[in-house]
Amino acid sequence: MTELTDLELPVELIVELTVRVSGAPGGPRVWLVPTPVGNLGDITLRAVEVLRGADAVACEDTRRSGALLSHLGISKPLVRLDAHTMRRAPAALEKYPRLAYVSDAGTPGISDPGAELVAAAIAADIPVEVLPGATAFVPALVLSGLDSGRFTFEGFLPRSGRERKTRLAALAARTETSVLYESPHRLGATLSDLAGACGDPRPASVTRELSKKFEETARGPLSELAARFAAGVRGEIVVVVAGRPAGEADQSAPATDHEALAQGWAAGGKTARDIRDALMSRGLRKNDAYALALRVTEKGEPSTSDPG
Structure with missing residues (x-):
């Protein structure tokens, strides 16, 4: 020595x-x-x-x-x-x-x-x-090729139940990269659950056996990784999942009640045009927004023409 x-x-x-x-x-x-x-x-x-x-x-x-x-x-x-x-x-x-x-x-x-x-x-x-030293999630994060500027370390997900679903939904909604550990015999099921929560195309990686002879990092969409590791695998596992892409809807966010918003604005004296513009800023299509604005302000039937 x-x-x-x-x-x-x-x-x-x-x-x-x-x-x-x-x-x-x-x-x-x-x-x-x-x-x-x-x-x-x-x-x-x-x-x-x-x-x-x-x-x-x-x-x-x-x-x-x-x-x-x-x-x-x-x-x-x-x-x-x-x-x-x-x-x-x-x-x-x-x-x-x-x-x-x-x-x-x-x-x-x-x-x-x-x-x-x-x-x-x-x-x-x-x-x-x-003491500073060895840990598995940092090398796996770097090896993934995904954004490492901001990330959340999940550790091990709950094995089942409502808590697992809640954590999966939160992971899917994040815009930063997520890193988690998983056991070999649960890897396939977890990748399938991640694909269901995040969407099949979400990029991810699976790293196993870090620093050992058979070290491996597999990269690709969650659906492909789930199929690849469906039968299980040996070794210590780190899974890295890309964040939610910009522009993709956050499925965990509560749905906006456009009707209630429009009625509240109408009661406050807003015009149909103002209500239309406000509804559009919250994701409603132009014609749908104008139809709802007309209805809550009792201006008559909606027009299919461009409302201007």
Whole structure:
């Protein structure tokens, strides 16, 4: 294992890095340490040094994290803190004042446990550091080729029910790109649901096995991706969906009650022409707007000629 002092770096920089990763000043501290999503070479030097310097390493799966530590040549007590055992966090913080936390892959707290440990540390007035490092959704977003200037990270969608439909409708209505995680066996169903909510032609991408031997990114309309992955697929999945195109109606928006609007304007004394113009500005076609304006102002039957 390459040591920090084995690198060809200026002495001053080595000293600075050593001080930073040691967590100085001393005392209790919690580190959230990103771990590789695939390629073990993606672990950072700082992550390795923090894992070495911690009193213990808390993790989701002691076997998986134990294998990573063994690969890095690190031997530390392992404490299981997953979604089902996070209630043990205060006791772990008391027993191990300088605690590093890792999830199975990627950055803890991003669709993985971790937020609860941060909250427990803050409540105990213990400093928290989050190391920058591996995560799956950023590479997948860039690989998609879709707009990355503004995006919403969805995490995992609800599996079923009204909450799932509500989230799908909100995703379909957004004008910015959406990024979500999905399990291999639910990928086909989710892509079909996305196509139903967003429309078959909406551009999207599916990235799987990031940084591994069989990494793949498939791009195309949602309907094509749904057909391609209908039988399921192996690996960790990130789905990226383009935002609603400009000019496409927002299907989640409530329908405008043009009749009620027109009647309200007529009661307020607006002329038929003013009402027509106001209705047109809200999406009603010219002749339909003029017909409704005439009706609510009791001007007679609508004309099929251009109302001017």
